[in-house]
Amino acid sequence: MTSEDVLAVFKEAGALLEGHFILSSGRRSSVFLQKALVFSRPDLSEKLCKALAARLAADFGKIDVVAGPAVGGIIPGYELARHLGARAIFAERVDGQLQFRRGFSIAAGERVLIAEDIVTTGLSFRETVEALAKLPGEVVGGACIIDRSGGRADVGCKLISLAQVNFPDYAPDDLPPELQKIEAIKPGSRGLA
Amino acid sequence: MTSEDVLAVFKEAGALLEGHFILSSGRRSSVFLQKALVFSRPDLSEKLCKALAARLAADFGKIDVVAGPAVGGIIPGYELARHLGARAIFAERVDGQLQFRRGFSIAAGERVLIAEDIVTTGLSFRETVEALAKLPGEVVGGACIIDRSGGRADVGCKLISLAQVNFPDYAPDDLPPELQKIEAIKPGSRGLA
Numbered sequence: 347m348t349s350e351d352v353l354a355v356f357k358e359a360g361a362l363l364e365g366h367f368i369l370s371s372g373r374r375s376s377v378f379l380q381k382a383l384v385f386s387r388p389d390l391s392e393k394l395c396k397a398l399a400a401r402l403a404a405d406f407g408k409i410d411v412v413a414g415p416a417v418g419g420i421i422p423g424y425e426l427a428r429h430l431g432a433r434a435i436f437a438e439r440v441d442g443q444l445q446f447r448r449g450f451s452i453a454a455g456e457r458v459l460i461a462e463d464i465v466t467t468g469l470s471f472r473e474t475v476e477a478l479a480k481l482p483g484e485v486v487g488g489a490c491i492i493d494r495s496g497g498r499a500d501v502g503c504k505l506i507s508l509a510q511v512n513f514p515d516y517a518p519d520d521l522p523p524e525l526q527k528i529e530a531i532k533p534g535s536r537g538l539a
Numbered sequence: 540m541t542s543e544d545v546l547a548v549f550k551e552a553g554a555l556l557e558g559h560f561i562l563s564s565g566r567r568s569s570v571f572l573q574k575a576l577v578f579s580r581p582d583l584s585e586k587l588c589k590a591l592a593a594r595l596a597a598d599f600g601k602i603d604v605v606a607g608p609a610v611g612g613i614i615p616g617y618e619l620a621r622h623l624g625a626r627a628i629f630a631e632r633v634d635g636q637l638q639f640r641r642g643f644s645i646a647a648g649e650r651v652l653i654a655e656d657i658v659t660t661g662l663s664f665r666e667t668v669e670a671l672a673k674l675p676g677e678v679v680g681g682a683c684i685i686d687r688s689g690g691r692a693d694v695g696c697k698l699i700s701l702a703q704v705n706f707p708d709y710a711p712d713d714l715p716p717e718l719q720k721i722e723a724i725k726p727g728s729r730g731l732a
Contacts, residue, residue: 361642382641386628388621417631420613428581435579438610448575449554449726533642 347397352492352509355394359384366528371467373515376525378533379492381463385421392429394491395422398508399429402459405506406486410456411435413478415444415470422491423461432459437477444470444477452483460488460503466515468499475502540590542702545685548587552577559721564660566708569718571726572685574656578614585622587684588615591701592622595652598699599679603649604628606671608637608663615684616654625652630670637663637670645676653681653696659708661692668695 356362360383367378385391402409409432414423416436427434435452437444452458460474471488478485485503493499493507494515516522549555553576560571578584595602602625607616609629620627628645630637645651653667664681671678678696686692686700687708709715711723 363642380642382628382643385617386620386626386643388617388627391617392621417609417613417629420610421617421627424578424581424584424614424617427579428585433579434581434614435575436610449556449573450575450579 347394347508349509349511352394353511355390356381356384356492359387359390363533366525366530368518368530368532369466369515371469371515372518373466374518374521374525374530375513375515377513379464379494380533381418381491384491385425385463388425391421391425394508395425396429398489398491398506399426401506401508402430402487402489405504406457406459408457409459409486411452411458411483412461413437413446413452413458413474414461415474418464419462419470419474422463426459426461426489430459437474444473446477446481452478452481454482456483457486458483459486460501462488462490464492464494465490465499465501465505465507466494468495468501471499471501471503471505540587540701542704545587545702546704548583549574549577549685552580552583556726559718559723561711561723561725562659562708564662564708565711566659567711567714567718567723568706568708570706572657572687573726574611574684577684578618578656581618584614584618587701588618589622591682591684591699592619594699594701595623595680595682598697599650599652601650602652602679604645604651604676605654606630606639606645606651606667607654608667611657612655612663612667615656619652619654619682623652630667637666639670639674645671645674647675649676650679651676652679653694655681655683657685657687658683658692658694658698658700659687661688661694664692664694664698 363378412427424434435450556571605620628643
């Protein structure tokens, strides 16, 4: 599966939005990946996660637990675990910090993969590494469907992505002319009604 | 699949806890179903959701969208949608109210099933019905893996469950003697570290 194939799946799900968007990092971009629309489609999620799972064995070997940050990492983590024969757990933000709750546990010696849908700055990935550092088990690496940083993000472990894309993003006070003409919106927070 | 079979799956996942527990409704019980442990296992989730999906066709016909309340309803809703050939969306609490965000949409005429892992009082189910009332589409019914109310909960639509169980729950000031002897804990909030 090529990066173009992955973006074609996002387009099929109506998840490749073009305009002027405020990313969760606060930076701006002309492209927004409304990933939840892809992962609301089990057929498309299977396609992507199966392909990603196939790439991981060579680098990471056996995986016992797939761990990801809620909410975005829940379904990709689950679908990836389904193809790896592993368990899937997720960390939630409690008083600003990612924490594993709900009785989730990792036994000593278990091999843990961190998974996320999209990596942009790698922040929530690094926070998940920190949350896992308090638990038994060994983080063997990380995986994501799309790496928006084109491989530059420091995620705190080796990262394998299904697609690397280079949609430029900008500081709010350093926008290119074409973006300055379009009103910026924060798609993630837009309710339906 | 009988109710005993469903509870056996919960036991296999280590999700059937016995002691003195504070339920999310505030009521108390000697049994706590740590459902997240079941849905961290794709193999067990598939077993339960496939069986539930098979029960729904006769009553609800074709389903286009499975909608559930985050976070607990995300994986069961997704796995159920996978077996129904439907999309899966979830509502999140924003300022105390359940809302569909992340670009989730429902088209006029689409048939919507509400899904949750466990129903106790039916509150989050009714809140999901309210959130859906603002959107196009038709709620054709509801489904859950375990109905802890034994069929008594008012969920705001017809509910089909894979298992009905009758673990008694009590008001905090009206506990049976055996519970009074054991310190009450709130399992959902227990962190790992």
